[in-house]
Amino acid sequence: MPGFDAPFFQAGLAGYSDAGMRIIARRHGCPMCVTEALLDRTLLAGGRGFDKADLGELHDNIPGGNEDHPLTCQIMGSEPAEMAAAAIKAMEQRKRSDREYRMLAYQGDEVTKLHRDEGKTKQILRAPGGEVIGEFDPTEGLDDSRDSCDPLDHTFGDDAFVDASASETSSLRHSVTSSLAFQCIDVNLACPVKKIEKKSRGGHWLTDPKGAVRLLEAVREAVPAGVPCTVKLRRSFDDTPEMVENFYRIFEACYAIGYAWTTVHARTVEQKYIGPSRWTFLKDLRERHPDKLFLGSGDVWGVDDIFRMIAYAGVSGVSVARGCIGNPWIFRQAREMMAGNAPTQPTIAEQREVLKQHFELSLACTRRFRQPEIATAMMMRKFGIRFAMHHPRGEDVRRRFIAVKGTQDWMNVLAEHYV
Ligand SMILES: Cc1cc2nc3c(=O)[nH]c(=O)nc-3n(C[C@H](O)[C@H](O)[C@H](O)COP(=O)(O)O)c2cc1C
The missing domain is CATH 1.10.1200 (Non-ribosomal Peptide Synthetase Peptidyl Carrier Protein; Chain A)
Known part of the structure; x- marks a missing residue:
């Protein structure tokens, strides 16, 4: 990924890592940023009705213009077709109408739970907590007029996804102005937020490796081959041997399917964000897979932790999460250390x-x-x-x-x- 020139990046952090935080990180030497996890349904619904969602909101997941690159869009969901359509929509930046993207996801009843109302096919919209917050007919177009969303140079729309300029409608890969495009799609198999309708999503996929692989295949197939796809996952759902085995099945499948790298958060889903991140797991993973590109996450609080994790566990790079909230200098310090200098504190x-x-x-x-x-x-x-x-x-x-x-x-x- 052009520009991703150092072995660390700013993680997705729901409620924090909007374009503002990302640009500040970049001004301090962060080479790549990830958006917060965005539900595929939120993306496909254009953000309507999801303002109170406990996960990413559209307006926090829009590229912030020329400075906000390279940028990875992280998506999360339960249905392969929805995830694939969301990935396409993120990459194309509204080359097609909202309706067309929804048609891609909801063309068959088997794709998602639909219900019939007076002969119409309705899609139920649920907030991430499961609460029904609305419905729409995926076969009917919604208002597609949107503003563009570069917070620095353009008009920003709070329910909008970036509107690629009308002249750029040719091929998918060339449909997006470079300053507003994502460079990578990351699939979230890590988020511990509870399931809805007993469907897996985020880290809950670690209990269902076959389903996780179907989801990963659908996204990788949908995204153009030249665009890297990556996966964020937890070291396991819990500490049972069965779940640890599931991790390895999914981890190995990622590379077989064609994902460029994985980021492994070395806590279990059950742990959420509490307790130690098990770096010994990352070290074992490196011994088991010496040739795989994978990055580590968990318990990176200061600049020393970045290099300690690399040295100890042999990870290819490090995801910086809570350690960079209100501390963009961690990236400057990492660059200073890479140049052989002592890290400096901010005046x-x-x-x-x-x-x-x-x-x-x-x-x-x-x-x-x-x-x-x-x-x-x-x-x-x-x-x-x-x-x-x-x-x-x-x-x-x-x-x-x-x-x-x-x-x-x-x-x-x-x-x-x-x-
Ligand atoms: C408030 C908060 C929000 C998070 N949101 C996301 C997210 O949207 N996507 C993601 O991949 N990880 C998310 N994470 C997980 C972090 O990226 C990271 O994996 C985790 O915090 C472990 O690293 P740390 O212990 O160094 O903070 C979030 C973590 C926190 C604390």
């Missing part, structure tokens, strides 16, 4: 500049919301808590950040504490 002036830039980018991402300043303030409070950890008066600064209600409040904290 107060550098922190101030990043806090200002991050807020501005976040505002750009939410500028089409009804109350962009409030949406940005809510988002930036989460980051502020983490940024405050770098400040000598961290506790005072933290308290100020969590009370921020808009731009002026944010700038006041910077003016008072970051001089």
